[in-house]
Amino acid sequence: MTTAIEIVDTAVKIGLGSVITGISGYFHLKAKNRHEITSSNLAKDKEILKETILKIEHTTELITLFLYSAASNENIKDIEKSKVKLAEAIVASGSASALSNMLGLTELSSRDHTLDLTMIEFYELVVVKGNEMSIAEADNSFNALLKKINSQGEELRPYITSAYRKLSNKK
Numbered sequence: 001m002t003t004a005i006e007i008v009d010t011a012v013k014i015g016l017g018s019v020i021t022g023i024s025g026y027f028h029l030k031a032k033n034r035h036e037i038t039s040s041n042l043a044k045d046k047e048i049l050k051e052t053i054l055k056i057e058h059t060t061e062l063i064t065l066f067l068y069s070a071a072s073n074e075n076i077k078d079i080e081k082s083k084v085k086l087a088e089a090i091v092a093s094g095s096a097s098a099l100s101n102m103l104g105l106t107e108l109s110s111r112d113h114t115l116d117l118t119m120i121e122f123y124e125l126v127v128v129k130g131n132e133m134s135i136a137e138a139d140n141s142f143n144a145l146l147k148k149i150n151s152q153g154e155e156l157r158p159y160i161t162s163a164y165r166k167l168s169n170k171k
Helices: 004-072 076-102 106-128 135-168
Strands: none
Touching: 004 076, 004 106, 004 135, 076 106, 106 135
């Protein structure tokens, strides 16, 4: 025969088992959710870094297109299109700087910003001051700024690598 004490004992055991299962399930779900959010944020940050790198590459591409167009075309319309490419390069460079700053990658953002300022200086030389300077003076300034842009582009590489490592270690 089953006594009342045995019934209460069984009910308490079942109840405690349910409570323990519920609490452990809650903490497990909470930990899993936290991990998924962290993974999702990391994936988003890496995607933004990838977009930043693509914008830097786009800047370089546009500078190259500008130089090619300016060197090979005598047509005024083509030269004006080249100047537009140069303006697009400045926008891409500034955008890359803003994106890396948004990620909290201050070193990369600072280097991007330096490149952006040099791009603006290059634009001013070509578009604003280009007609006011002698050919020799313009050529010297042009070449000096191109070297500066190229060296700054090369200097960005370790900062990009460091930024990727920083994001990868962020867990």
